[in-house]
Amino acid sequence: xxxxxxxxxxxxxxxxxxxxxxxxxxxxxxxxxxxxxxxxxxxxxxxxxxxxxxxxxxxxxxxxxxxxxxxxxxxxxxxxxxxxxxxxxxxxxxxxxxxxxxxxxxxxxxxx
Amino acid sequence: xxxxxxxxxxxxxxxxxxxxxxxxxxxxxxxxxxxxxxxxxxxxxxxxxxxxxxxxxxxxxxxxxxxxxxxxxxxxxxxxxxxxxxxxxxxxxxxxxxxxxxxxxxxxxxxxxxx
Numbered sequence: 336x337x338x339x340x341x342x343x344x345x346x347x348x349x350x351x352x353x354x355x356x357x358x359x360x361x362x363x364x365x366x367x368x369x370x371x372x373x374x375x376x377x378x379x380x381x382x383x384x385x386x387x388x389x390x391x392x393x394x395x396x397x398x399x400x401x402x403x404x405x406x407x408x409x410x411x412x413x414x415x416x417x418x419x420x421x422x423x424x425x426x427x428x429x430x431x432x433x434x435x436x437x438x439x440x441x442x443x444x445x446x447x
Numbered sequence: 448x449x450x451x452x453x454x455x456x457x458x459x460x461x462x463x464x465x466x467x468x469x470x471x472x473x474x475x476x477x478x479x480x481x482x483x484x485x486x487x488x489x490x491x492x493x494x495x496x497x498x499x500x501x502x503x504x505x506x507x508x509x510x511x512x513x514x515x516x517x518x519x520x521x522x523x524x525x526x527x528x529x530x531x532x533x534x535x536x537x538x539x540x541x542x543x544x545x546x547x548x549x550x551x552x553x554x555x556x557x558x559x560x561x562x
Contacts (some may be wrong), residue, residue, distance in 0.1 A: 369551075376556060378490070399532040423490065434492065436506070439487060
């Protein structure tokens with residue numbers, strides 16, 4: 336059974352801290368790994384990763400994939416209260432079909 | 448504006464009363480999906496569709512039906528809703544394979560309560 340596990344499930348930090356969110360996976364025929372940010376509504380796309388060791392970066396957010404160890408991390412530096420959200424990791428897997436498996440999400444709270 | 452719309456946004460219903468949640472996208476996307484989101488379980492895929500008249504089960508299809516008669520629409524049907532289908536539902540769409548990138552657009556969500 337395909338599985339995506341995120342850790343921690345919940346994290347509370349102070350503004351300005353750096354955080355690292357983890358995502359590990361066990362799936363059949365890995366295609367890509369995606370990160371989403373979910374505030375009080377629908378998830379919004381952050382990154383798609385397909386190759387090991389290549390960092391994707393957008394402002395204070397960055398992510399990297401390790402296909403040998405089957406995990407990815409999402410880093411957020413100099414956190415701001417607006418970064419408070421649920422961060423979702425999803426893996427596209429399977430054969431010739433659009434199967435997307437999500438992790439449980441990490442609820443990140445940034446306190447001022 | 449590129450978007451995925453869902454209706455209704457909120458629905459309270461009773462066990463056994465058939466309902467349909469509509470989903471429509473204006474981006475000419477091939478792929479559409481339905482997800483449900485429950486606390487502690489993340490998003491789970493219910494059904495997906497790769498194009499008109501092509502649908503397949505996701506991880507939690509029991510109790511749901513879908514149809515894809517037109518490219519833009521992908522309704523979710525609950526023939527006989529039960530309380531365990533109380534959840535937050537998202538519809539999503541994206542382009543097909545080979546088009547590069549993978550930005551999946553999500554609808555705003557439908558919060559369904561079955562009593």
